[in-house]
Amino acid sequence: MAYHVSADEFERIAAEALESIPPALRAQMDADNLLITIQQDATEDDRGGGIDQRVLGYFQGSSESTFSATGYPKRIVLLQHHIERWSRTREELVDQVHDTVLHEVAHYFGMNHNDIEQTRLHH
Numbered sequence: 001m002a003y004h005v006s007a008d009e010f011e012r013i014a015a016e017a018l019e020s021i022p023p024a025l026r027a028q029m030d031a032d033n034l035l036i037t038i039q040q041d042a043t044e045d046d047r048g049g050g051i052d053q054r055v056l057g058y059f060q061g062s063s064e065s066t067f068s069a070t071g072y073p074k075r076i077v078l079l080q081h082h083i084e085r086w087s088r089t090r091e092e093l094v095d096q097v098h099d100t101v102l103h104e105v106a107h108y109f110g111m112n113h114n115d116i117e118q119t120r121l122h123h
């Protein structure tokens with residue numbers, strides 16, 4: 001049973017999650033022009049790259065992009081419909097967004113899944 005919110009509401013929740021990141025780390029993310037983007041669903045490229053319904057978001061680093069050698073900017077993508085699909089209440093949705101943002105930010109800072117304690121549904 002999925003819990004749905006509007007795109008605006010989802011954006012607000014994501015912004016709140018970002019605000020929970022320590023300022024020193026956020027300053028580095030800003031300086032690096034790290035993009036946080038919200039996609040409603042996985043694109044065909046995403047699915048080709050192994051992004052399935054269990055993936056709530058992902059980090060795409062410029063050096064390790066599997067999509068293009070010419071280089072996308074580093075970005076964190078949150079997949080709104082995927083996150084909604086695994087949330088039954090607003091509270092769960094907020095938790096999932098926070099967990100996903102923190103998880104992908106950890107990847108941005110070079111942590112792998114052995115370093116990140118909870119891997120759950122994330123990518």
Ligand SMILES: [Zn+2]
Nearest residue numbers: 103107122123
């Ligand atoms: Zn991950």
